[in-house]
Amino acid sequence: MSITKVAGRGVYVPGNDIDTDRIIPARFLKCVTFDELGPSLFFDERFDADGNTKGHPLDEGKHAGAEILISDDNFGCGSSREHAPQAIQKFGLKAVIAGSFAEIFHGNCTTLGIPCVVMDKENRSRLAAQVESNPEEELILDLEGQQIIFANEIYPMTMKASTREAFLAATYDPLDNLLSARDQIQDTAQKLGYA
Amino acid sequence: MGKNLFQKVWDDHTVRQLDSGQYQVFMALHLIHEVTSPQAFGMLKDKGLSVAFPGRTFATVDHIIPTDNQSRPLQDDMAEQMIQVLSDATSEHGIEFFAPESGSQGIVHVVGPEKGLTQPGMTICCGDSHTATHGAFGCIALGIGTSQVRDVLASQTLAMDPLKVRRIRVEGELGVGVTAKDVILHIIRILGVNGGVGYAYEYAGSVIDAMTMEERMTVCNMSIEGGARCGYINPDETTFEFLKGRERVPQGAEFDAACEKWRSYASDPDAQYDDEVVIDAKDIKPTVTWGVTPAQAISIEEIVPSPDKAEGLDKDLITDALDYMKLKADAPIKGTKIDVAFIGSCTNGRLSDFQAVARVIAGKKVAPNVRAIAVPGSEQVDKDARAEGLDKVFEDAGFEWRKPGCSMCLAMNPDKLVGDEVCASSSNRNFIGRQGSPTGRTILMSPIMVAASAIQGSVADAREVFGLQEDAA
Numbered sequence: 214m215s216i217t218k219v220a221g222r223g224v225y226v227p228g229n230d231i232d233t234d235r236i237i238p239a240r241f242l243k244c245v246t247f248d249e250l251g252p253s254l255f256f257d258e259r260f261d262a263d264g265n266t267k268g269h270p271l272d273e274g275k276h277a278g279a280e281i282l283i284s285d286d287n288f289g290c291g292s293s294r295e296h297a298p299q300a301i302q303k304f305g306l307k308a309v310i311a312g313s314f315a316e317i318f319h320g321n322c323t324t325l326g327i328p329c330v331v332m333d334k335e336n337r338s339r340l341a342a343q344v345e346s347n348p349e350e351e352l353i354l355d356l357e358g359q360q361i362i363f364a365n366e367i368y369p370m371t372m373k374a375s376t377r378e379a380f381l382a383a384t385y386d387p388l389d390n391l392l393s394a395r396d397q398i399q400d401t402a403q404k405l406g407y408a
Numbered sequence: 409m410g411k412n413l414f415q416k417v418w419d420d421h422t423v424r425q426l427d428s429g430q431y432q433v434f435m436a437l438h439l440i441h442e443v444t445s446p447q448a449f450g451m452l453k454d455k456g457l458s459v460a461f462p463g464r465t466f467a468t469v470d471h472i473i474p475t476d477n478q479s480r481p482l483q484d485d486m487a488e489q490m491i492q493v494l495s496d497a498t499s500e501h502g503i504e505f506f507a508p509e510s511g512s513q514g515i516v517h518v519v520g521p522e523k524g525l526t527q528p529g530m531t532i533c534c535g536d537s538h539t540a541t542h543g544a545f546g547c548i549a550l551g552i553g554t555s556q557v558r559d560v561l562a563s564q565t566l567a568m569d570p571l572k573v574r575r576i577r578v579e580g581e582l583g584v585g586v587t588a589k590d591v592i593l594h595i596i597r598i599l600g601v602n603g604g605v606g607y608a609y610e611y612a613g614s615v616i617d618a619m620t621m622e623e624r625m626t627v628c629n630m631s632i633e634g635g636a637r638c639g640y641i642n643p644d645e646t647t648f649e650f651l652k653g654r655e656r657v658p659q660g661a662e663f664d665a666a667c668e669k670w671r672s673y674a675s676d677p678d679a680q681y682d683d684e685v686v687i688d689a690k691d692i693k694p695t696v697t698w699g700v701t702p703a704q705a706i707s708i709e710e711i712v713p714s715p716d717k718a719e720g721l722d723k724d725l726i727t728d729a730l731d732y733m734k735l736k737a738d739a740p741i742k743g744t745k746i747d748v749a750f751i752g753s754c755t756n757g758r759l760s761d762f763q764a765v766a767r768v769i770a771g772k773k774v775a776p777n778v779r780a781i782a783v784p785g786s787e788q789v790d791k792d793a794r795a796e797g798l799d800k801v802f803e804d805a806g807f808e809w810r811k812p813g814c815s816m817c818l819a820m821n822p823d824k825l826v827g828d829e830v831c832a833s834s835s836n837r838n839f840i841g842r843q844g845s846p847t848g849r850t851i852l853m854s855p856i857m858v859a860a861s862a863i864q865g866s867v868a869d870a871r872e873v874f875g876l877q878e879d880a881a
């Protein structure tokens with residue numbers, strides 16, 4: 214199924230270099246399926262040692278049910294753990310807007326159908342402030358038009374071209390496409406002496 | 409016009425271009441471990457798929473394995489289950505599994521090279537960001553997510569965008585007590601944690617040329633901390649010498665033919681790069697981190713930065729990092745009290761790392777308030793170290809000598825910081841909570857700097873503690 218638009222309420226989690234250990238601490242990686250990861254998202258940022266909430270934006274009442282995460286530069290740096298985007302998705306978030314993304318994280322999100330959208334600092338701050346004061350309003354991520362619409366305002370954004378293409382063409386999960394070249398794969402393996 | 413290594417290996421392994429504009433690239437070697445890979449077998453099953461090239465995937469366990477008692481079943485039920493799932497899946501699909509106590513288990517990035525599975529000119533991937541380590545042999549070595557592990561199992565290929573290449577030349581000669589770890593920490597400090605986004609790093613220059621393979625692995629290992637997708641070093645005689653005679657490397661005349669082939673992958677003298685950075689070895693000092701990203705690093709001679717001298721977001725980043733680390737701005741980093749010393753990980757858990765430390769700690773004692781552990785990167789490293797009596801040297805100095813695994817690098821096993829303990833660590837990440845306690849504090853440095861700090865009980869300069877001096881000549 215192609216992804217052309219994502220609509221949902223926003224939540225701003227500020228900070229540069231938010232790494233995958235913060236998105237999901239390593240102890241939650243002890244699992245053999247990804248199904249239960251949602252509640253562990255940003256766990257140590259959200260709860261203290263006794264399990265009391267620390268007032269993280271995700272836990273503020275006004276952001277309950279938010280579906281689009283807004284953050285800053287180099288989001289998702291660190292490990293290749295797919296547990297991070299899996300936790301984001303299982304938590305109920307459908308897209309991430311940031312200043313920039315770490316590459317492996319970006320790739321993992323894409324395969325799972327989570328658009329990673331880049332927005333410059335000025336627009337991001339403006340959007341974040343608007344979302345803060347207007348948390349009930351839905352953001353619309355328009356992948357075709359490469360823009361974000363919020364409260365009748367248009368915000369410019371960019372996406373990696375091949376990723377956007379893959380969302381629009383419903384090939385963001387590449388496996389079927391990869392497997393359609395079985396003969397060519399075999400030829401390449403043969404040529405390189407790997408068969 | 410000549411090509412660089414990245415272009416040559418990429419071109420050789422490209423199956424075709426996809427409609428999205430990405431390329432389908434064949435993976436010569438696929439390594440898997442218990443944390444990010446078992447789920448991929450479930451995904452295969454859901455789609456009714458099998459493993460396309462089982463002979464090109466190898467498995468081991470490293471992240472969750474305890475380093476004290478490894479006898480099965482493990483005390484931690486979930487850890488045991490993770491190993492079991494991997495063990496079952498590999499035997500079902502005919503994948504070789506380097507199990508605990510087989511003599512071949514270890515951190516995936518230590519095992520691949522030591523067995524000679526990692527060879528120049530390969531594309532290598534693993535569900536682990538430090539796969540970049542294998543780039544030391546002249547490979548495109550990529551960390552991937554679990555869905556991509558699934559893609560590789562099913563097709564032995566990945567959908568990828570090509571990368572730009574930045575050559576980083578480190579020229580000159582390193583000072584005494586300055587190690588490969590200091591080189592890479594210095595590079596990250598200069599180029600930043602996201603300076604490498606979109607790039608493969610080619611490390612070159614006289615300093616890199618003079619390094620051993622183990623040192624080169626330390627450098628490439630942390631490419632990811634600099635934001636690069638991968639990092640590599642052109643294969644040369646040092647590379648071939650390291651590979652010669654290893655278990656999975658061709659022997660005799662076949663080895664000579666392989667060397668010819670491997671050599672041909674090295675960047676051409678007239679190769680083009682998208683960017684170049686030159687670093688003077690003289691500027692590199694023993695380097696330690698003070699904050700919560702690997703770029704928040706200073707030399708041991710410097711003072712901790714102050715938010716007052718920074719602007720905008722930098723100011724906030726410094727303030728937050730100092731708050732977390734409970735460090736004072738403008739104070740020397742040297743002398744910061746430590747509670748734990750950790751030598752190990754895929755960055756610095758190889759034989760030469762333990763040899764280097766053993767040479768200087770003999771006859772010295774770890775400070776009484778410090779818990780010091782040494783964790784070999786693999787069963788092979790453990791065996792070789794024991795054969796030289798290194799375990800005794802460490803134990804006599806007050807270190808615990810543990811069984812191989814990732815251990816306190818990410819603390820998925822029982823080796824963890826407690827509360828806000830400070831750890832002098834030879835690993836690669838000082839992220840918030842990285843070493844198992846949500847308030848634990850990590851200071852990254854080279855193994856000899858960890859040893860010096862362990863002995864002093866506080867962050868110390870190995871050159872002073874061990875009286876290392878430039879040769880009079």
Ligand code: SF4
Pocket residue numbers: 470471515516517536538753754755813814817818835836
């Ligand atoms: S030693 Fe650390 S960085 Fe290396 S593979 Fe293990 S957990 Fe990852």
